[in-house]
Amino acid sequence: MLRLKRGDDVIVFNGQGLAFEATVQHAKKDTADVLLGARHAAAPEPRVAITLVQAVLKSDKMDDVVRDAVMLGVAAVQPIVATRSEVTLASLARGGRKERWERIAVSSAKQCGRAVVPAILDPEPFGAVASMVDRRQLPGPALMLVEPNAGAEVVSLNELDAQAPKEASVLVGPEGGWTPAEIASGSERCRLITLGGRTIRGDAMALVAVASLFTKWGEY
Protein backbone atom coordinates (compact mmCIF):
# COMPACT_ATOMS: atom_id res chain seq x y z
CA MET A 1 0.00 0.00 0.00
CA LEU A 2 1.28 3.45 -0.90
CA ARG A 3 1.46 5.57 2.28
CA LEU A 4 0.58 9.21 1.61
CA LYS A 5 1.76 12.04 3.82
CA ARG A 6 1.05 15.76 4.15
CA GLY A 7 2.41 17.74 1.21
CA ASP A 8 2.46 14.84 -1.29
CA ASP A 9 1.32 15.74 -4.80
CA VAL A 10 -1.35 13.47 -6.24
CA ILE A 11 -3.84 13.32 -9.10
CA VAL A 12 -7.45 12.78 -8.04
CA PHE A 13 -10.14 11.71 -10.49
CA ASN A 14 -13.81 10.91 -10.25
CA GLY A 15 -13.82 8.12 -12.85
CA GLN A 16 -16.23 10.06 -15.05
CA GLY A 17 -13.84 12.36 -16.85
CA LEU A 18 -12.72 14.89 -14.24
CA ALA A 19 -9.14 14.89 -12.94
CA PHE A 20 -7.31 17.46 -10.81
CA GLU A 21 -3.85 17.97 -9.44
CA ALA A 22 -4.02 17.98 -5.64
CA THR A 23 -1.90 18.15 -2.51
CA VAL A 24 -2.43 15.98 0.57
CA GLN A 25 -3.42 18.03 3.64
CA HIS A 26 -4.15 15.32 6.21
CA ALA A 27 -3.65 11.60 5.71
CA LYS A 28 -5.33 9.09 7.98
CA LYS A 29 -5.48 5.32 7.86
CA ASP A 30 -8.29 5.02 5.34
CA THR A 31 -8.94 8.58 4.15
CA ALA A 32 -7.06 11.70 3.14
CA ASP A 33 -7.99 15.36 2.80
CA VAL A 34 -6.58 16.95 -0.34
CA LEU A 35 -6.47 20.51 -1.65
CA LEU A 36 -7.55 20.55 -5.28
CA GLY A 37 -5.37 22.46 -7.73
CA ALA A 38 -5.51 22.90 -11.48
CA ARG A 39 -7.56 20.68 -13.77
CA HIS A 40 -5.36 17.78 -14.93
CA ALA A 41 -5.22 16.92 -18.63
CA ALA A 42 -6.25 13.28 -18.74
CA ALA A 43 -5.79 11.00 -21.74
CA PRO A 44 -8.45 11.73 -24.37
CA GLU A 45 -11.33 9.28 -24.71
CA PRO A 46 -11.71 7.47 -28.07
CA ARG A 47 -14.21 8.94 -30.51
CA VAL A 48 -16.00 5.58 -30.89
CA ALA A 49 -17.45 4.27 -27.63
CA ILE A 50 -16.90 0.51 -27.85
CA THR A 51 -18.67 -1.88 -25.48
CA LEU A 52 -16.63 -5.08 -25.25
CA VAL A 53 -18.99 -8.04 -24.90
CA GLN A 54 -16.56 -10.66 -23.66
CA ALA A 55 -17.42 -14.30 -23.03
CA VAL A 56 -15.96 -15.03 -19.60
CA LEU A 57 -12.52 -16.65 -19.84
CA LYS A 58 -10.60 -18.56 -17.18
CA SER A 59 -9.88 -16.51 -14.10
CA ASP A 60 -6.60 -14.70 -14.71
CA LYS A 61 -7.15 -14.49 -18.48
CA MET A 62 -10.39 -12.59 -17.95
CA ASP A 63 -8.59 -10.25 -15.55
CA ASP A 64 -5.98 -9.57 -18.24
CA VAL A 65 -8.64 -8.88 -20.86
CA VAL A 66 -10.43 -6.37 -18.61
CA ARG A 67 -7.14 -4.64 -17.84
CA ASP A 68 -6.07 -4.50 -21.51
CA ALA A 69 -9.46 -3.41 -22.84
CA VAL A 70 -9.59 -0.53 -20.36
CA MET A 71 -6.03 0.42 -21.34
CA LEU A 72 -6.96 0.61 -25.02
CA GLY A 73 -10.00 2.70 -24.25
CA VAL A 74 -13.24 0.69 -24.30
CA ALA A 75 -16.28 2.48 -22.89
CA ALA A 76 -17.76 -0.54 -21.08
CA VAL A 77 -17.28 -4.27 -20.59
CA GLN A 78 -20.28 -6.62 -20.71
CA PRO A 79 -19.22 -10.07 -19.42
CA ILE A 80 -21.34 -12.91 -20.80
CA VAL A 81 -21.45 -16.60 -19.97
CA ALA A 82 -21.28 -18.48 -23.26
CA THR A 83 -21.88 -22.20 -23.69
CA ARG A 84 -18.14 -22.90 -23.61
CA SER A 85 -17.32 -20.46 -20.79
CA GLU A 86 -16.22 -22.75 -17.98
CA VAL A 87 -18.16 -20.79 -15.35
CA THR A 88 -21.73 -20.15 -14.26
CA LEU A 89 -23.40 -16.86 -13.35
CA ALA A 90 -23.78 -18.23 -9.81
CA SER A 91 -20.06 -18.95 -9.43
CA LEU A 92 -19.18 -15.48 -10.76
CA ALA A 93 -21.48 -13.91 -8.15
CA ARG A 94 -20.16 -16.14 -5.37
CA GLY A 95 -16.58 -15.27 -6.28
CA GLY A 96 -17.23 -11.52 -6.33
CA ARG A 97 -15.83 -11.46 -9.85
CA LYS A 98 -17.66 -8.37 -11.06
CA GLU A 99 -16.30 -6.38 -8.11
CA ARG A 100 -12.82 -7.72 -8.88
CA TRP A 101 -13.08 -6.60 -12.53
CA GLU A 102 -14.25 -3.19 -11.33
CA ARG A 103 -11.12 -2.84 -9.18
CA ILE A 104 -8.98 -3.89 -12.15
CA ALA A 105 -10.75 -1.30 -14.32
CA VAL A 106 -9.99 1.49 -11.82
CA SER A 107 -6.36 0.45 -11.58
CA SER A 108 -5.92 0.15 -15.35
CA ALA A 109 -7.58 3.54 -15.98
CA LYS A 110 -5.08 5.13 -13.58
CA GLN A 111 -2.12 3.45 -15.25
CA CYS A 112 -3.03 4.46 -18.79
CA GLY A 113 -3.95 8.01 -17.80
CA ARG A 114 -7.70 7.81 -18.42
CA ALA A 115 -9.95 9.90 -16.18
CA VAL A 116 -12.90 7.70 -17.14
CA VAL A 117 -13.38 4.28 -15.59
CA PRO A 118 -15.38 2.06 -17.96
CA ALA A 119 -18.47 0.43 -16.51
CA ILE A 120 -18.31 -3.30 -15.82
CA LEU A 121 -21.86 -4.43 -16.50
CA ASP A 122 -23.62 -7.29 -14.72
CA PRO A 123 -22.67 -10.67 -16.23
CA GLU A 124 -25.45 -12.09 -18.42
CA PRO A 125 -26.02 -15.39 -20.23
CA PHE A 126 -25.35 -15.41 -23.98
CA GLY A 127 -29.07 -15.81 -24.51
CA ALA A 128 -29.64 -12.28 -23.21
CA VAL A 129 -27.49 -10.67 -25.95
CA ALA A 130 -30.25 -10.55 -28.56
CA SER A 131 -32.65 -8.67 -26.31
CA MET A 132 -29.88 -6.36 -25.09
CA VAL A 133 -29.10 -5.43 -28.71
CA ASP A 134 -32.80 -4.95 -29.42
CA ARG A 135 -33.22 -2.68 -26.39
CA ARG A 136 -30.01 -0.83 -27.34
CA GLN A 137 -28.58 -1.76 -23.96
CA LEU A 138 -25.74 -2.93 -26.19
CA PRO A 139 -25.08 -0.14 -28.70
CA GLY A 140 -25.07 -0.92 -32.41
CA PRO A 141 -23.51 -1.76 -34.72
CA ALA A 142 -22.87 -5.08 -32.95
CA LEU A 143 -19.91 -6.97 -34.39
CA MET A 144 -19.32 -10.64 -33.50
CA LEU A 145 -15.79 -12.02 -33.93
CA VAL A 146 -15.79 -15.48 -35.54
CA GLU A 147 -13.46 -17.82 -37.42
CA PRO A 148 -13.20 -17.15 -41.18
CA ASN A 149 -14.99 -20.43 -41.95
CA ALA A 150 -17.97 -19.73 -39.68
CA GLY A 151 -20.34 -19.10 -42.55
CA ALA A 152 -21.18 -17.28 -45.73
CA GLU A 153 -22.01 -14.01 -44.02
CA VAL A 154 -18.58 -13.54 -42.42
CA VAL A 155 -16.87 -10.35 -43.59
CA SER A 156 -13.39 -8.93 -43.11
CA LEU A 157 -12.77 -5.44 -41.71
CA ASN A 158 -12.08 -4.33 -45.29
CA GLU A 159 -15.72 -4.98 -46.09
CA LEU A 160 -17.04 -2.90 -43.18
CA ASP A 161 -18.12 0.71 -43.69
CA ALA A 162 -15.07 2.91 -43.06
CA GLN A 163 -17.29 5.64 -41.63
CA ALA A 164 -16.81 5.54 -37.87
CA PRO A 165 -20.00 5.00 -35.86
CA LYS A 166 -20.43 6.91 -32.59
CA GLU A 167 -20.65 3.65 -30.68
CA ALA A 168 -20.41 -0.08 -31.26
CA SER A 169 -20.47 -3.42 -29.47
CA VAL A 170 -17.85 -6.08 -30.09
CA LEU A 171 -18.57 -9.70 -29.14
CA VAL A 172 -15.58 -11.94 -28.37
CA GLY A 173 -16.01 -15.65 -27.65
CA PRO A 174 -14.53 -17.94 -24.97
CA GLU A 175 -11.31 -20.01 -25.32
CA GLY A 176 -13.17 -22.83 -27.08
CA GLY A 177 -15.00 -20.46 -29.44
CA TRP A 178 -18.71 -19.88 -29.98
CA THR A 179 -21.00 -22.85 -30.59
CA PRO A 180 -22.69 -23.06 -34.01
CA ALA A 181 -25.98 -22.23 -32.27
CA GLU A 182 -24.48 -19.07 -30.78
CA ILE A 183 -23.15 -17.98 -34.17
CA ALA A 184 -26.56 -18.63 -35.77
CA SER A 185 -28.29 -16.65 -33.04
CA GLY A 186 -25.66 -13.90 -33.09
CA SER A 187 -25.87 -13.50 -36.86
CA GLU A 188 -29.49 -12.32 -36.56
CA ARG A 189 -28.44 -9.24 -34.57
CA CYS A 190 -24.72 -8.80 -35.36
CA ARG A 191 -22.36 -8.53 -38.32
CA LEU A 192 -20.05 -11.56 -38.24
CA ILE A 193 -16.47 -10.36 -38.67
CA THR A 194 -13.11 -12.12 -38.83
CA LEU A 195 -9.48 -11.07 -38.51
CA GLY A 196 -7.16 -12.82 -40.96
CA GLY A 197 -6.52 -16.50 -41.44
CA ARG A 198 -4.32 -17.23 -38.43
CA THR A 199 -5.84 -18.50 -35.19
CA ILE A 200 -5.78 -15.83 -32.48
CA ARG A 201 -5.82 -17.03 -28.85
CA GLY A 202 -9.04 -16.35 -26.96
CA ASP A 203 -7.35 -14.16 -24.39
CA ALA A 204 -5.63 -12.00 -27.04
CA MET A 205 -8.66 -11.57 -29.28
CA ALA A 206 -10.23 -8.60 -27.47
CA LEU A 207 -7.01 -6.58 -27.63
CA VAL A 208 -6.46 -7.38 -31.31
CA ALA A 209 -10.09 -6.71 -32.22
CA VAL A 210 -10.38 -3.39 -30.38
CA ALA A 211 -7.02 -2.15 -31.74
CA SER A 212 -8.04 -3.15 -35.26
CA LEU A 213 -11.46 -1.50 -35.03
CA PHE A 214 -9.95 1.71 -33.64
CA THR A 215 -7.56 1.72 -36.61
CA LYS A 216 -10.38 1.04 -39.06
CA TRP A 217 -12.34 3.95 -37.58
CA GLY A 218 -9.46 6.45 -37.65
CA GLU A 219 -8.73 6.55 -33.91
CA TYR A 220 -5.01 5.87 -34.45
Added chain:
Amino acid sequence: MLRLKRGDDVIVFNGQGLAFEATVQHAKKDTADVLLGARHAAAPEPRVAITLVQAVLKSDKMDDVVRDAVMLGVAAVQPIVATRSEVTLASLARGGRKERWERIAVSSAKQCGRAVVPAILDPEPFGAVASMVDRRQLPGPALMLVEPNAGAEVVSLNELDAQAPKEASVLVGPEGGWTPAEIASGSERCRLITLGGRTIRGDAMALVAVASLFTKWGEY
Protein backbone atom coordinates in the same frame (compact mmCIF):
# COMPACT_ATOMS: atom_id res chain seq x y z
CA MET B 1 5.61 -34.99 -23.64
CA LEU B 2 3.10 -36.22 -26.18
CA ARG B 3 3.74 -39.93 -26.86
CA LEU B 4 3.10 -40.86 -30.50
CA LYS B 5 2.30 -44.38 -31.59
CA ARG B 6 1.96 -46.24 -34.86
CA GLY B 7 -1.10 -45.16 -36.81
CA ASP B 8 -1.46 -41.71 -35.20
CA ASP B 9 -2.38 -38.91 -37.60
CA VAL B 10 -0.15 -35.84 -37.41
CA ILE B 11 0.67 -32.69 -39.37
CA VAL B 12 4.34 -32.27 -40.27
CA PHE B 13 5.75 -28.93 -41.40
CA ASN B 14 9.17 -27.67 -42.34
CA GLY B 15 8.76 -24.19 -40.90
CA GLN B 16 9.20 -22.61 -44.31
CA GLY B 17 5.70 -22.91 -45.65
CA LEU B 18 5.25 -26.62 -46.40
CA ALA B 19 2.86 -28.74 -44.34
CA PHE B 20 1.58 -32.28 -44.92
CA GLU B 21 -0.84 -34.64 -43.32
CA ALA B 22 1.05 -37.75 -42.19
CA THR B 23 0.67 -41.04 -40.35
CA VAL B 24 3.18 -42.39 -37.83
CA GLN B 25 4.82 -45.64 -39.00
CA HIS B 26 7.40 -46.26 -36.28
CA ALA B 27 7.84 -44.18 -33.13
CA LYS B 28 11.02 -44.38 -31.10
CA LYS B 29 12.18 -42.42 -28.10
CA ASP B 30 13.46 -39.36 -29.96
CA THR B 31 12.43 -39.91 -33.58
CA ALA B 32 9.50 -41.13 -35.62
CA ASP B 33 9.04 -42.33 -39.18
CA VAL B 34 5.95 -40.90 -40.82
CA LEU B 35 4.22 -41.58 -44.12
CA LEU B 36 3.44 -38.28 -45.83
CA GLY B 37 -0.06 -37.80 -47.19
CA ALA B 38 -1.82 -34.87 -48.80
CA ARG B 39 -0.53 -31.31 -48.66
CA HIS B 40 -2.06 -29.59 -45.62
CA ALA B 41 -3.64 -26.17 -46.02
CA ALA B 42 -1.78 -24.01 -43.51
CA ALA B 43 -2.90 -20.57 -42.40
CA PRO B 44 -2.10 -17.99 -45.09
CA GLU B 45 0.86 -15.68 -44.52
CA PRO B 46 0.13 -11.94 -44.30
CA ARG B 47 0.67 -9.90 -47.46
CA VAL B 48 2.95 -7.44 -45.65
CA ALA B 49 6.07 -9.08 -44.19
CA ILE B 50 6.59 -7.23 -40.90
CA THR B 51 9.85 -7.50 -38.99
CA LEU B 52 9.18 -6.72 -35.33
CA VAL B 53 12.18 -4.89 -33.87
CA GLN B 54 11.47 -5.33 -30.18
CA ALA B 55 13.55 -3.82 -27.39
CA VAL B 56 14.14 -6.72 -24.99
CA LEU B 57 11.62 -6.73 -22.13
CA LYS B 58 11.80 -8.53 -18.81
CA SER B 59 12.03 -12.27 -19.16
CA ASP B 60 8.49 -13.60 -19.32
CA LYS B 61 7.13 -10.45 -20.97
CA MET B 62 9.53 -10.88 -23.88
CA ASP B 63 8.47 -14.53 -24.19
CA ASP B 64 4.83 -13.38 -24.41
CA VAL B 65 5.65 -10.78 -27.06
CA VAL B 66 7.46 -13.34 -29.24
CA ARG B 67 4.54 -15.78 -28.88
CA ASP B 68 1.92 -13.13 -29.68
CA ALA B 69 3.83 -11.57 -32.59
CA VAL B 70 4.24 -15.00 -34.22
CA MET B 71 0.54 -15.69 -33.66
CA LEU B 72 -0.44 -12.48 -35.45
CA GLY B 73 1.86 -13.26 -38.35
CA VAL B 74 5.12 -11.30 -38.20
CA ALA B 75 7.81 -12.44 -40.64
CA ALA B 76 10.76 -12.04 -38.25
CA VAL B 77 11.66 -10.77 -34.79
CA GLN B 78 14.79 -8.66 -34.27
CA PRO B 79 15.51 -8.34 -30.53
CA ILE B 80 17.45 -5.20 -29.62
CA VAL B 81 19.02 -4.06 -26.38
CA ALA B 82 17.89 -0.47 -25.81
CA THR B 83 19.25 1.85 -23.15
CA ARG B 84 16.38 1.05 -20.82
CA SER B 85 16.30 -2.69 -21.52
CA GLU B 86 17.33 -4.22 -18.23
CA VAL B 87 19.63 -6.77 -19.88
CA THR B 88 22.93 -6.96 -21.73
CA LEU B 89 23.80 -8.84 -24.92
CA ALA B 90 26.16 -10.97 -22.83
CA SER B 91 23.44 -12.00 -20.37
CA LEU B 92 21.07 -12.85 -23.25
CA ALA B 93 23.74 -15.12 -24.76
CA ARG B 94 24.59 -16.70 -21.42
CA GLY B 95 20.92 -17.40 -20.76
CA GLY B 96 20.34 -19.00 -24.16
CA ARG B 97 17.52 -16.54 -24.70
CA LYS B 98 17.59 -16.52 -28.50
CA GLU B 99 17.24 -20.30 -28.55
CA ARG B 100 14.39 -20.03 -26.06
CA TRP B 101 12.58 -17.49 -28.30
CA GLU B 102 13.12 -19.82 -31.27
CA ARG B 103 11.39 -22.64 -29.40
CA ILE B 104 8.53 -20.30 -28.51
CA ALA B 105 8.25 -19.26 -32.16
CA VAL B 106 7.97 -22.91 -33.29
CA SER B 107 5.34 -23.65 -30.68
CA SER B 108 3.31 -20.52 -31.44
CA ALA B 109 3.44 -21.17 -35.21
CA LYS B 110 2.00 -24.65 -34.57
CA GLN B 111 -0.77 -23.30 -32.37
CA CYS B 112 -1.94 -20.62 -34.76
CA GLY B 113 -1.75 -22.89 -37.80
CA ARG B 114 1.17 -21.21 -39.60
CA ALA B 115 3.49 -23.43 -41.62
CA VAL B 116 6.14 -20.70 -41.51
CA VAL B 117 8.26 -20.18 -38.40
CA PRO B 118 9.46 -16.56 -38.27
CA ALA B 119 13.20 -16.08 -37.89
CA ILE B 120 14.44 -14.88 -34.52
CA LEU B 121 17.44 -12.75 -35.45
CA ASP B 122 20.57 -12.30 -33.34
CA PRO B 123 20.04 -9.68 -30.61
CA GLU B 124 21.77 -6.38 -31.44
CA PRO B 125 22.36 -3.13 -29.57
CA PHE B 126 20.07 -0.21 -30.46
CA GLY B 127 23.07 1.51 -32.04
CA ALA B 128 23.11 -1.13 -34.80
CA VAL B 129 19.59 -0.29 -35.99
CA ALA B 130 20.64 2.61 -38.22
CA SER B 131 23.16 0.54 -40.18
CA MET B 132 20.74 -2.40 -40.38
CA VAL B 133 18.13 -0.09 -41.95
CA ASP B 134 20.76 1.32 -44.32
CA ARG B 135 21.87 -2.16 -45.40
CA ARG B 136 18.21 -3.18 -45.71
CA GLN B 137 18.83 -5.95 -43.20
CA LEU B 138 15.76 -4.36 -41.64
CA PRO B 139 13.23 -3.84 -44.44
CA GLY B 140 11.73 -0.40 -44.99
CA PRO B 141 9.62 1.47 -44.32
CA ALA B 142 10.83 1.44 -40.72
CA LEU B 143 8.23 2.69 -38.25
CA MET B 144 9.21 3.56 -34.67
CA LEU B 145 6.45 3.56 -32.03
CA VAL B 146 6.71 6.58 -29.70
CA GLU B 147 4.56 8.60 -27.31
CA PRO B 148 2.41 11.30 -28.95
CA ASN B 149 4.50 14.06 -27.33
CA ALA B 150 7.85 12.71 -28.56
CA GLY B 151 8.33 15.47 -31.10
CA ALA B 152 7.01 17.43 -34.02
CA GLU B 153 7.55 14.65 -36.54
CA VAL B 154 5.30 12.13 -34.83
CA VAL B 155 2.40 11.04 -37.03
CA SER B 156 -0.70 8.94 -36.43
CA LEU B 157 -1.58 5.91 -38.57
CA ASN B 158 -4.16 8.14 -40.31
CA GLU B 159 -1.29 10.15 -41.75
CA LEU B 160 0.56 7.12 -43.15
CA ASP B 161 0.19 6.10 -46.77
CA ALA B 162 -2.72 3.62 -46.95
CA GLN B 163 -0.98 1.76 -49.78
CA ALA B 164 0.39 -1.44 -48.25
CA PRO B 165 4.16 -1.92 -48.64
CA LYS B 166 5.51 -5.40 -49.36
CA GLU B 167 7.50 -5.33 -46.16
CA ALA B 168 8.11 -3.10 -43.15
CA SER B 169 9.95 -2.93 -39.85
CA VAL B 170 8.23 -1.88 -36.63
CA LEU B 171 10.34 -0.70 -33.69
CA VAL B 172 8.84 -1.11 -30.19
CA GLY B 173 10.63 0.23 -27.10
CA PRO B 174 11.28 -1.29 -23.67
CA GLU B 175 9.04 -0.95 -20.58
CA GLY B 176 10.59 2.43 -19.69
CA GLY B 177 10.34 3.75 -23.25
CA TRP B 178 13.01 4.99 -25.65
CA THR B 179 15.51 7.61 -24.45
CA PRO B 180 15.38 11.02 -26.17
CA ALA B 181 18.72 10.13 -27.83
CA GLU B 182 17.24 6.91 -29.25
CA ILE B 183 14.23 8.81 -30.62
CA ALA B 184 16.52 11.43 -32.19
CA SER B 185 18.67 8.71 -33.74
CA GLY B 186 15.67 6.65 -34.80
CA SER B 187 13.96 9.62 -36.45
CA GLU B 188 16.78 9.84 -39.01
CA ARG B 189 15.93 6.40 -40.41
CA CYS B 190 12.33 5.79 -39.29
CA ARG B 191 8.90 7.39 -39.37
CA LEU B 192 7.89 8.13 -35.78
CA ILE B 193 4.34 6.87 -35.25
CA THR B 194 1.97 6.88 -32.30
CA LEU B 195 -1.24 5.06 -31.35
CA GLY B 196 -3.78 7.28 -29.65
CA GLY B 197 -3.48 9.28 -26.46
CA ARG B 198 -3.74 6.52 -23.86
CA THR B 199 -0.59 4.91 -22.47
CA ILE B 200 -0.14 1.34 -23.77
CA ARG B 201 1.93 -1.04 -21.62
CA GLY B 202 5.29 -2.00 -23.08
CA ASP B 203 4.46 -5.69 -23.26
CA ALA B 204 1.14 -5.06 -25.08
CA MET B 205 2.51 -2.54 -27.58
CA ALA B 206 3.82 -5.02 -30.17
CA LEU B 207 0.46 -6.82 -30.39
CA VAL B 208 -1.48 -3.55 -30.67
CA ALA B 209 0.94 -2.07 -33.21
CA VAL B 210 1.07 -5.12 -35.48
CA ALA B 211 -2.73 -5.58 -35.38
CA SER B 212 -3.22 -1.89 -36.17
CA LEU B 213 -0.74 -1.90 -39.06
CA PHE B 214 -2.27 -5.05 -40.53
CA THR B 215 -5.66 -3.30 -40.39
CA LYS B 216 -4.21 -0.13 -41.94
CA TRP B 217 -2.75 -2.20 -44.76
CA GLY B 218 -5.91 -4.18 -45.51
CA GLU B 219 -4.81 -7.53 -44.05
CA TYR B 220 -7.98 -7.84 -41.94
